[in-house]
Amino acid sequence: MTGWRIIFMGTPEFACPTLQVLIDRGENLLAVVTQPDRPKGRGQKLMPPPVKEVAQRHGIPVYQPLKVRDPAFIEEILRLEPDVIVVVAFGQILPKALLEIPPHGCINVHASLLPRYRGAAPLNWCIVNGESETGVTTMLMDVGLDTGPMLLSRATPIDENENITALxxxxxxxxxxxxxxxxDGLKTASIPPREQDNAASCYAPMLKKEDGLIDWSRDARAIHNQVRGLSVWPGAYTFMDGHVLKIYRTRVGNGSGQPGTVLRAAKGAFEIACLAGSIIIEELQTAGKKRLDAASFLAGYPVSEGSLLGTETSGGETP
Structure with a gap:
């Protein structure tokens, strides 16, 4: 326990373990700041962010400003007099006026080995780009996008078949x-901040639906990485018979043929040719249907070997 007055800012599931650690350590948590409740599901019912649910279970005051730049919200944070603000996947850029409030700074937990993969989706893009290693970095925030001085980093290997959920x-x-x-290191002044090498940085932008579109003229490993990096959202997808086909789990094969050609579609094996090698589809879904393993899918949706998967629909269907 540091004894510092702490405000925690975070929103999704990724931020929950950090909030829980602060609670378990007995830290003096003044408040939790998270995004507003959002409508979800078919009924569009307002649902609280995961971080809010953790905070409420432990009786921690919760603030949900529409915009953290709101002067009234900044005044409220000033009134709370935090020693430090911890930020994990909050979802808004903090203004200078907010960053300057805590005397020990705003500490961000970022899911990459900075300065690599600054931006909104570092874990997704490191998988899509075929990285064999990633990690987490803590840093002191400044007004730039993940550009502040680094504090600690920890690396971990990425298995070639590990998907975004597991990572x-x-x-x-x-x-x-x-x-x-x-x-603990900041409390004892044993962690000297290190400036980032901007020349070594790269950007991990927010994901878009079109990032999931499969180009079968790429090599099999690149497509496999795309599938596992985007399996939560937007999902890798192609088109078959004018319909969207979402692909959630694959492995790399050694088949060959015209890119996009169905090489096998029998006895549970669904294999598609790529520019180099092939993709064996293990889990997939058509629009409006359940996710299925390949054997179950092929049992109810016969596919002809030699048919072509492509990037165009005949009926304008979108994923």
């Missing part, structure tokens, strides 16, 4: 542990 869960726990070490 996300591992990194959320690793980030929580690193934040605890960071607070």
């Amino acid at each position: 996300h869960d591992r990194m959320s726990v690793m980030g929580a542990q690193l934040l605890a070490e960071t607070l």
Whole structure:
């Protein structure tokens, strides 16, 4: 326990382990700041962010400003007099007026080995780009996008078949542990901040639906990485018979043929040719239907070997 007055800012599941670590350590949590409740599901019922649910279970005051630049919200944070603000996947850029409030700064837990993969979706893009290693970094925030001085970093390998869900869960726990070490190190002044090398940086932009569109003229490994990096959202997809086909789990094969050609579609094996090698589809979904393993899908949706998967629909269907 540091004894500092702490405000926590975060929103999704990724931020929950860090908040829980602060609670378990007995830190003096003044408040939790998270995004407003959002409508979800078919009924569009307002649902609280995961971080809000954790805070409420432990009786921690929750603030949900529409915009953190709101002068009234900044005045409220000033009134609380935090020593430090911990930020994990909050979802809004903090203004200078807010960053300057805590005397020990705003500490961000970022899911990459900075300065690599600054931006909104570092874990997704490191998988899509075929990285073999990633990690988490704690840093002191400034007005730039993930450009502040680094405090601690921890690396971890990425298995060639690990998808975004598994990596996300591992990194959320690793980030929580690193934040605890960071607070202890700052309390004893044993962690000197290190400036980032801007020349070594790269950007991980917010994901778009079109990022999931599969180009079968790429090599099999690149498509496999795309599938596992986007399996939560937007999902990798192609088109078959004028309909969207979402692909959630694959492995790399050694088949060959015209890119996009169905090489096998029998006995549970669904294999598609790529520019180099092939993709064996293990889990997929057509629009409006359940996600199925390949064997179940092929049992109810016969596919002809030699048919072509493509990037165009005949009926204008969108994913």
